[in-house]
Amino acid sequence: MAEIQIDGIADRVGVEDALGWIDALPVADAEEDALLTEVAGRILARDANSKLDLPPVDRAAVDGIAVHAEETIGASSYNPCVLQWTAAASDLAPGGARRVNAGDPLPGGADAVIRLEHVGSDGVGRATLTEPMAAGSGIERSGSQATRGSRLVAAGHRLAAADIGMLASAGLADVCVVARPRVRCLLAEGTIQAGHPLPSGGVYDANRPLLRTLIERDGGIVVDQRTIARERAALRHALLLPGADLVLVVGGTGSGSNDHAAPALAEAGEVAIHGIALRHAETAGMGLAARVPVFLLPGNPMACLLAYELFAGRAVRRLGRQNPALPFPSREMTARRKIVSEIGMLELRPVRCPSPDLAEPMPALAEAGLKALADADGFVLVPENSEGYPQGTTVTVYLYNGYGRA
Amino acid sequence: MAEIQIDGIADRVGVEDALGWIDALPVADAEEDALLTEVAGRILARDANSKLDLPPVDRAAVDGIAVHAEETIGASSYNPCVLQWTAAASDLAPGGARRVNAGDPLPGGADAVIRLEHVGSDGVGRATLTEPMAAGSGIERSGSQATRGSRLVAAGHRLAAADIGMLASAGLADVCVVARPRVRCLLAEGTIQAGHPLPSGGVYDANRPLLRTLIERDGGIVVDQRTIARERAALRHALLLPGADLVLVVGGTGSGSNDHAAPALAEAGEVAIHGIALRHAETAGMGLAARVPVFLLPGNPMACLLAYELFAGRAVRRLGRQNPALPFPSREMTARRKIVSEIGMLELRPVRCPSPDLAEPMPALAEAGLKALADADGFVLVPENSEGYPQGTTVTVYLYNGYGRA
Numbered sequence: 048m049a050e051i052q053i054d055g056i057a058d059r060v061g062v063e064d065a066l067g068w069i070d071a072l073p074v075a076d077a078e079e080d081a082l083l084t085e086v087a088g089r090i091l092a093r094d095a096n097s098k099l100d101l102p103p104v105d106r107a108a109v110d111g112i113a114v115h116a117e118e119t120i121g122a123s124s125y126n127p128c129v130l131q132w133t134a135a136a137s138d139l140a141p142g143g144a145r146r147v148n149a150g151d152p153l154p155g156g157a158d159a160v161i162r163l164e165h166v167g168s169d170g171v172g173r174a175t176l177t178e179p180m181a182a183g184s185g186i187e188r189s190g191s192q193a194t195r196g197s198r199l200v201a202a203g204h205r206l207a208a209a210d211i212g213m214l215a216s217a218g219l220a221d222v223c224v225v226a227r228p229r230v231r232c233l234l235a236e237g238t239i240q241a242g243h244p245l246p247s248g249g250v251y252d253a254n255r256p257l258l259r260t261l262i263e264r265d266g267g268i269v270v271d272q273r274t275i276a277r278e279r280a281a282l283r284h285a286l287l288l289p290g291a292d293l294v295l296v297v298g299g300t301g302s303g304s305n306d307h308a309a310p311a312l313a314e315a316g317e318v319a320i321h322g323i324a325l326r327h328a329e330t331a332g333m334g335l336a337a338r339v340p341v342f343l344l345p346g347n348p349m350a351c352l353l354a355y356e357l358f359a360g361r362a363v364r365r366l367g368r369q370n371p372a373l374p375f376p377s378r379e380m381t382a383r384r385k386i387v388s389e390i391g392m393l394e395l396r397p398v399r400c401p402s403p404d405l406a407e408p409m410p411a412l413a414e415a416g417l418k419a420l421a422d423a424d425g426f427v428l429v430p431e432n433s434e435g436y437p438q439g440t441t442v443t444v445y446l447y448n449g450y451g452r453a
Numbered sequence: 454m455a456e457i458q459i460d461g462i463a464d465r466v467g468v469e470d471a472l473g474w475i476d477a478l479p480v481a482d483a484e485e486d487a488l489l490t491e492v493a494g495r496i497l498a499r500d501a502n503s504k505l506d507l508p509p510v511d512r513a514a515v516d517g518i519a520v521h522a523e524e525t526i527g528a529s530s531y532n533p534c535v536l537q538w539t540a541a542a543s544d545l546a547p548g549g550a551r552r553v554n555a556g557d558p559l560p561g562g563a564d565a566v567i568r569l570e571h572v573g574s575d576g577v578g579r580a581t582l583t584e585p586m587a588a589g590s591g592i593e594r595s596g597s598q599a600t601r602g603s604r605l606v607a608a609g610h611r612l613a614a615a616d617i618g619m620l621a622s623a624g625l626a627d628v629c630v631v632a633r634p635r636v637r638c639l640l641a642e643g644t645i646q647a648g649h650p651l652p653s654g655g656v657y658d659a660n661r662p663l664l665r666t667l668i669e670r671d672g673g674i675v676v677d678q679r680t681i682a683r684e685r686a687a688l689r690h691a692l693l694l695p696g697a698d699l700v701l702v703v704g705g706t707g708s709g710s711n712d713h714a715a716p717a718l719a720e721a722g723e724v725a726i727h728g729i730a731l732r733h734a735e736t737a738g739m740g741l742a743a744r745v746p747v748f749l750l751p752g753n754p755m756a757c758l759l760a761y762e763l764f765a766g767r768a769v770r771r772l773g774r775q776n777p778a779l780p781f782p783s784r785e786m787t788a789r790r791k792i793v794s795e796i797g798m799l800e801l802r803p804v805r806c807p808s809p810d811l812a813e814p815m816p817a818l819a820e821a822g823l824k825a826l827a828d829a830d831g832f833v834l835v836p837e838n839s840e841g842y843p844q845g846t847t848v849t850v851y852l853y854n855g856y857g858r859a
């Protein structure tokens with residue numbers, strides 16, 4: 048039989064250099080109009096400007112009664128100001144008071160709103176006040192939040208509930224947001240889909256649901272997840288299919304002769320990096336095919352997850368103009384036990400957090416695989432040039448569920 | 454004209470007591486099977502157990518060559534172990550080596566996998582090793598991550614990417630998750646939908662898109678958002694419609710005679726709390742109608758948002774068995790300026806964070822409304838019994854975008 052190519056990947060690229068390649072990729076400028084009800088978490092592509100003064104008219108800022116402020120001058124408990132209730136519609140008559148709710152337009156002539164709690168009754172159906180009110184109190188002035196045409200939210204902002212509420216108040220029904228990056232996954236054949244019986248020696252596919260979850264978390268759309276034969280020509284062809292902003296090639300990333308991913312990418316475009324100093328995902332790579340960024344992810348699900356988290360995910364987030372940083376809140380904690388890591392490769396070490404300040408290292412991924420990540424509260428990154436951390440060191444923990452506990 | 458009811462809400466309930474009422478609500482036990490590709494962020498309702506040993510067979514943990522470990526005993530650079538490449542299929546013959554990728558089943562008879570980097574060539578097409586390998590190295594043993602029938606993920610866990618990948622590896626195509634709480638919003642009439650012209654004195658509806666965003670963020674489903682006439686009978690009727698696990702009544706929450714929300718809830722069921730010591734949302738309330746929790750939210754969008762965030766959102770998260778705490782990462786920061794708050798009510802104060810450790814208070818919500826929340830990086834909660842914080846105090850900031858910056 049023919050000699051098998053067994054050279055390892057000679058020079059592994061440092062993680063920082065790989066991140067640098069990703070950060071130098073051009074960012075797509077695709078954008079689209081979307082309904083305000085569907086843009087939570089998306090990035091505004093163009094400034095959103097108010098269609099009107101906000102609020103559009105002077106209005107009550109509190110639940111209370113609208114009055115002429117000057118009529119309350121001199122009011123005190125010895126000398127209450129007595130006002131006549133007046134019904135809705137027309138302007139507020141002299142000597143009148145009208146019940147308004149927060150947000151109601153101010154009746155014509157009224158220039159203050161007094162909270163209900165500060166209003167008494169004289170027993171014959173009239174309102175009494177025992178303190179003077181300054182003009183303007185209890186009122187939200189027209190245009191005080193924004194004037195017509197002014198910028199409400201700047202391009203680049205990630206839209207959250209308060210933005211969406213404010214934009215709706217200002218008369219917008221839709222906004223222009225950055226298009227979601229379209230991601231294609233090309234998975235090496237050989238795994239079995241869940242729900243089918245597993246032949247002896249077979250392995251269920253984990254990478255399809257895993258990558259779909261990750262890509263959607265990062266704001267991308269999975270346009271295609273297809274199985275590709277483990278051969279160079281088939282993958283080269285698939286790499287050149289149109290319609291994706293990013294392609295993930297999964298499996299066959301090694302450097303053996305039956306590892307087709309890097310050679311196929313070289314034929315379809317260019318391999319920029321193959322072999323990265325990221326433990327368990329050393330065979331990851333990246334490059335371009337038809338100017339579309341392509342990431343080579345190892346087929347082992349745990350390694351696939353690592354290479355996605357550190358590299359491909361950053362590219363998805365950058366393409367969507369989301370914050371490219373790791374999408375986990377981080378916190379400084381104390382290592383409860385020693386964390387040992389071989390020098391030379393960046394290592395992701397899952398940890399459990401028995402208290403908010405304590406990080407308990409879990410078994411290394413080599414032993415526990417995806418199960419360790421699933422059981423973890425978060426992880427620590429040990430850089431290439433570090434042998435780990437002694438017990439008691441302050442380490443940065445990235446938290447999977449970073450919210451306060453109940 | 455008839456005397457207008459002007460009593461304020463006599464006794465405001467403290468925020469802690471309102472939270473206590475929410476936390477005593479029974480939690481629904483509705484659950485449903487869902488595809489693994491659609492359960493990210495959802496809560497597992499029942500333990501998910503492995504359908505097989507994981508991994509199902511001994512397999513390569515690294516890209517390398519599978520060997521008989523005993524044949525490498527004594528290998529050194531002076532005395533390399535020379536092995537013959539053997540093709541796929543059958544068991545590994547004595548003296549043979551076979552190229553395997555991480556995740557490939559181990560060939561019969563092989564009991565170690567040597568990384569490609571540690572394999573040489575003798576120039577005539579054979580593999581050479583210069584170090585002995587222990588049996589078991591480079592191998593992931595069958596069942597080492599999980600055994601058939603063992604629990605992979607416990608009920609109550611929030612499913613993230615690593616869980617989903619692991620469950621797929623273990624042969625699961627779907628899992629049983631907690632059903633999303635079905636939320637109905639009953640909005641007082643009187644606002645104009647975006648896209649329509651605004652009549653003089655009119656106000657655009659902000660609460661529909663605002664609440665939809667918040668409810669979906671918290672894992673709920675909006676089953677219904679309907680406008681209800683500002684009258685007691687219409688609202689009472691709507692409160693008793695079936696098909697929701699939680700009802701939000703928006704607007705008309707004050708205590709004036711044209712405020713219909715609390716009286717309608719009293720007729721449909723019971724008002725447990727009306728009037729809460731939460732600044733700007735003092736008229737919020739809660740109760741039950743046909744045993745379904747009902748929240749009364751002020752119609753002003755900023756106040757609506759506050760009452761949702763502090764109260765209704767917690768109930769949505771609890772019903773879905775999500776973490777009920779505020780869904781924002783928090784961080785201790787230094788107040789860059791004095792934060793003043795009137796004693797007697799809990800106040801949410803938006804802040805900007807010019808650096809990761811510094812919280813700059815923004816204008817109070819009374820002045821800037823929803824715009825202040827939209828412009829904020831996060832917020833500080835000033836409790837009822839506090840007059841605020843002097844400059845330089847350490848305060849807990851809840852962050853809208855709590856992820857590390859790029």
